[in-house]
Every structure is written in structure tokens, then in C-alpha cells.
Amino acid sequence: MWQVATVADVRRETETARTIVLDVPDWPGHLAGQHLDVRLTAEDGYRASRSYSIASAWSVSSSNTIELTVEQVPGGEVSPYLVEVLKAGDPLEIRGPVGGWFVWKPEQEGPVQLIGGGSGVVPLRAMLRAHADAGTTPVRLLYSVRRPESVIYVSDLKDLAASDDVDVRLVYTREAPAGEPRVGRIDADLIEQYVFKPEDGATTYVCGPTPFVETVADLLVAAGHDPARVRTERFG
Template identity: 50%
Template sequence: MTETSTSQTAFAPPTAFTPPTRFAVPGRIAVSSGTATVWQTATLTEIRRETPHAATFRLAVPAWAGHLPGQHLMLRLTAQDGYTAQRHYSIASAPDDSGHIELTLDHVAGGEVSGWFHTVAEPGDEVEVRGPLSGFFAWPGDRPALLIGAGSGVVPLMSMVRHHRARGLAVPLRLLVSARGPEELIYAREYGTETTPVFTRSAPAGVPVGRLTAAHLAPLLAERPTGGWEAYVCGSNGFAEHASRLLVEAGQPVDRIRIERFG
């Protein structure tokens, strides 16, 4: 079912058995088993605060194999006694040849990994990463992209926006990003005309307050780009269910909606 191959494709065996229903989310790229298996040392080089609850952590990973926007990695911390904690995190930075990647992490209440990043970590610290992982949410920059995220769900989508910008891609890209208020909007200074913020609790003067609705989607779906939108939805399960339902009701084909849920 893998329909797009890239240079990082290590294997892509076609599935001989095809289920009666074509899968709603055909794979985008195959993932190299080599890069997914090996733990690499990543050195923290910079910390940037984004909002009161989220910060960006820049990591030097000299042997990073490269990623596509939308992919994630697994990150591991190890305590003195050998105890380890590992989590999946989306990659925020666009693919480049800097030997660095960036993660943007919420400070999760009681979170042992995000808690370490937000209260202990400083430049020079070393952690371990493996990846990039999972090709289904990747966007190679080929199809018109309709991106819908909430909270830190915007992180993998921002990698796509940055990639689109860095490469000067002509393919249409739009971002709808939901946040509680302007102070909670991650990457607020970076957005351009491609982005529409949605504020659920408080908003600047003249901007309505309320959750994502069909009215937000209608003008974007009405653009009808050549080849149609590939929709990428990322956020909590509650948000993902809400946004994906709105998309289906607005006529977006189910097999053109990719969903990444927190957890």
C-alpha cells in the first residue's frame, strides 16, 4: 500500500492481500529499519521558550539520517540506576543539513520526560534518540496540504509549514491552528498568510472566541486545489475526533485524512 517512495526507503514490500475495504490511510513512505533501530546520542544546544507551557529544544544529532515533515522520533532518558523512560515526539524542524533537529514539548503535569526537559535540561546535556519513525503522517511536499492542529499538535504541522517555506514550494498549504489564547499559541511569531488561528478561551480584540467549526473549514475546502487536499490532523483525541468529523461532513474524502493523536 506504500504509494510514494523516497530516497530513504529501505523496503516497501507490496501487500499481496488487499482487504475488501481499501485502507482509509494508505502509507506515504516506508521507514528505514536501520535508522529506526539505532539509538543515537543527541546533544542539547539551545532552549527557546514558546509559551508559558511549551519550549523548543534544539538537538545536535550528527548522524541524523534525515526526516520528512510530519515524522516523529523516540527519545530516551536514563537514570543512574539504569531506569529508562522513552516517549515519542514529533519533529518540529524542517528537514535540513544542519545536523540538528528541534522538538517542541509541552510541560506535562507529572511528566517524567517533559518535566526533565522543562526543569533540569540545559545546553550540553545528552539524551538518546532513534528515528525518524512512522511514514504515514509524513508530507513529502508533493500534495496540497490542509493542516489542522491544536495545542502542541501543531508541532509536526509546523515542520511542514517550515519545509514549504524553506523550499519555496508552489503546492498549496494551509494551517488551521487552535489554541486556548494568544499567549498559548505556539510559534505565534512565525505564522504567515497560510495560517488561521482559532482561539477557544480568549482572543485578541475583534477575533471571535470558540472552538473549530465548519465555518473555519468551508473557505479552505472551497479552494479545491488541483488533486485535492491531503488533510493532516494532530492533537488530543477529543480534538482529532472533532476535527476529522468536521472534515468528513464538509466532504473531505476519508482516505485523504491522516490523524496523529497524542498518547
């Protein structure tokens, strides 16, 4: 059930998000997109648990290392501790993996469309990594962020985008970098331009804050995508 992992490393991703690398002696493996539960215990025994998406892919050849990326929720109970306090060498109780729906398996047929808002990119990054290890189908990531500094996995996404069958498109909602004229949320035009067509038979994964997921999923359905092929995960 609960097991004790050890923090091997922590990596700052943005001002408010951090990747935590965990050594897990008895990790059973996971599918890209699954999450795990983290439990914190105070000195007097009080406990608090939350679920976090796993950011890394796993294969039989992987070491017993998994990565979580945690976005600090203002006023949150667990995330501020994980982002600001937890350090390399600390023990951390975890349980998982959990969830069997918002997952991508390399043997799955058809193109893969990933659409993430903010830290909703975390499980999608696991899917991209799994695809880099074993995937052969085309993948597109449409990733909505507020501003250039909000991008999680900057260098990683650049590496992944270098692959012929991976296409990464960033969307800036508040402020874009020099040379990027478009500032604004994902809309019907952008879906038309950058998302696989309904007839392409893609499976689409949408993850982000609830209003983001509601909007994007509605746009996809309005554009003719089969709701049964649109999988969503929401937070907040």
C-alpha cells in the first residue's frame, strides 16, 4: 500500500512548479498518464494526502526512479510543502500508481493529440516520454501557458519536438515571446489549425484547470470530434 520513497533530486521548473525525482525501491511500474498519492505526516501524527500526476514514463528497463511535477496551489496544504520545503534525501510516503482511464499505451492505435493548460501538461509529458521510448504514431502537443516563463519542461519539450513524429505548439494567453504574434486562449481556429482532424482517428487527452478543459473539450466536440475519443482530466 503506502511505501516510503526517497527524494533523489528536486528541480525548479518555474517560479511555482518543481519536479521531484523519487527513488522507489518497489515501484510496480505505471502507465503514462497515471497519478500517485503522496502523504505527509506531521510530528503529532496528523496526515494529509493528495494525488499528483506522474511526469515520467516507465518501462521494464527503467531504474526505480519516477518524477512528479508539482505546481504550488496558493493556500494549499500539501503542494507548498512539496515545492518549497521537501529536499533531496528526504523520505516521502507514496501510494500508486492510480487511474486507468487517462492513460496512453504505446500499443494503442492511431495518432495522439495532447492538449494541456498550465501544469496540466504533467501527465502529457509522461505520455510524450513513453512515446519517445516506444511510440511510432504521430503525436501533437498543444500547450497553453500564460507567459514564456510559465513553460514547464522547456528543454525537454525542445528535445521532444526535434523528433519527426512529434509536433509541439505553444499557446500564450497573457504574454508571448518576441516573434510570436498570437496572444490568447485556445479557440476554434487554433483547434482547426493544430489539432488532428476528426477523421484522423486520434485519441485526444485534455488536462488542465476545469474551465480550460471544459472550453477545449466543448471546442473539440463542436469541431466534430467524437466525445468518446476525448479523455479529460481536470483539477481545481
